[in-house]
Amino acid sequence: MQSTEELKQEAMSIIRGAANIADLRAAELTYMGRAGVLTQILRGLKDLPEAERKERGREANAVRALLEQEIA
Numbered sequence: 052m053q054s055t056e057e058l059k060q061e062a063m064s065i066i067r068g069a070a071n072i073a074d075l076r077a078a079e080l081t082y083m084g085r086a087g088v089l090t091q092i093l094r095g096l097k098d099l100p101e102a103e104r105k106e107r108g109r110e111a112n113a114v115r116a117l118l119e120q121e122i123a
Contacts, residue, residue: 055110058088059117066121079122089115 062082069075082089092111096104 055092055107055114058082058092059114062089062114062118063121066118075122079118082118083115089118 062078065078065081066075069078081087084090089111093108093115096108096111099107
């Protein structure tokens, strides 16, 4: 499982480097779409122990909020 910090850095780089709306939409789908990387991390939380699940969930939701804000 990719760390949320690595994911955030990678996604922010792609979003900030987007040349047009289509690039932003592609980044949004890649990270937050139904089969997106961040979506898969959130779905995988159910398999973690409760304490780790809570922390990883907080981190993943913070990354999601940041990416949504950057894309908007």
